[in-house]
Amino acid sequence: MADHNHELPEMTKNQALVYGALNSAQAPLSAYTILDQLREEGFRAPLQVYRALDKLVEFGVVHKLESLNAFVACAHPDCYSHETVAFTICEKCGQVAEVNDDKLGGRLEKIAAAGDFALRRSIIELRGICAVCRG
Amino acid sequence: MADHNHELPEMTKNQALVYGALNSAQAPLSAYTILDQLREEGFRAPLQVYRALDKLVEFGVVHKLESLNAFVACAHPDCYSHETVAFTICEKCGQVAEVNDDKLGGRLEKIAAAGDFALRRSIIELRGICAVCRG
DNA sequence: GATGTGATGTTATTATGTAACGTTATTGCG
DNA sequence: CGCAATAACGTTACATAATAACATCACATC
Known part of the structure; x- marks a missing residue:
């Protein structure tokens, strides 16, 4: 059985923006799609997205789909059965x-x-x- | 149990060159590494490699490693347990x-x-x- | 205030993969 | 054979994915 911890990790502003984009998406998003969606929030370069994604994947709240080169929010980010x-x-x-x-x-x-x-x-x-x- | 068929599929010249490169490699190769290795054989553009790879994957004699963006020859290309x-x-x-x-x-x-x-x-x-x- | 650490911003570059177009080879068939 | 159909090939240009290198900023600690 999985251990549970109903706390999301502390996120920086950029991480929260990227995570929000993935959470409200109905399908996996590529890093560049995320970048385009966040231009109005001040994003200008791919690295801003990739750095946030790296952390989010490390936290376990985002997964990378290797065969799509795209990312999704974890379906149950509030537990640790990752x-x-x-x-x-x-x-x-x-x-x-x-x-x-x-x-x-x-x-x-x-x-x-x-x-x-x-x-x-x-x-x-x-x-x-x-x-x-x-x- | 797997069915066996000790015939490799018919290959074109380019397919054979790409397959040969993968077979003699000790590790997975990226498409661009293959391209560089085959420049002496007349390869000049990525598409020549990708088209051959597509067919070889379709034949089942080459696999793509999605998390590496690289390709390997199948360990037992002479059988159909793919x-x-x-x-x-x-x-x-x-x-x-x-x-x-x-x-x-x-x-x-x-x-x-x-x-x-x-x-x-x-x-x-x-x-x-x-x-x-x-x- | 000096220092360390982690996140950020920016430019440029590398790596991976396709689109579009035309040409050549081969095959099958009337 | 002549001809259409199909598949492979070659080339240029382009699109997408990811990283390198470097400077800066925010913040905590001593």
Whole structure:
């Protein structure tokens, strides 16, 4: 079972702006899309976004989707069960869903152990067609 | 059990060159590294590499590592068990190992089924430290 | 007030990936 | 064979993603 802590980490202004953009988005955002959305707030360069994203990912409240080069807010940022997060990515509508599956985590740990591999983080992205798009 | 077919697909000249570069490499290669290696063979533009890579991935004899933006030759290109391939990626030495684990495939299918999601392909990349680097 | 630390801002650059267009090779068929 | 269809190829230009390097600012601590 996951440990819970209903506190969001302290955020700087830039981190809060980036996090807000991701939270109000209906789909993953690229760093440059975030930049464009935050120009009115004074953002002018990619690094401002990337630096905030780095911290947010470190805090565990934002995930990077490696196969999309895009970012999403964590579906449950108020808890610390951030170990093995998987995503389903619809290749038709772009919808992304976060999946937490304990058995999957166990399986990955076994694979790592079998290869004498010290696992740090897992990237699990399932690409296909979502229920809505299948009709 | 996997079906076997000890024939590599027909390749064009460019595809064979790119595949050869990946096969003789000791680590994943980026598209631009491949381009540089093949300049002597007449390659001049990124698209020549990307087009070959697209086909090789389609054939199933090359995999893309999404978290590295790099490509590797399949560890067993002569068989068709290309369904659910996982990779361990050492963040210290860069070594990549291909892992085939039937139970993992089953687990992912269950996750997809639970979400009424039609799974097309899975991206599984385990990042950490390999046995050699741990000493 | 000196100092250390972390966040910020800015410019320039590198790395990764595509669009658009035209040409060449090959294949299949009337 | 002649011809259409298709796929691969080559080239230029461009778009997107990410980082390097450097200066500055904010704030806490001693």
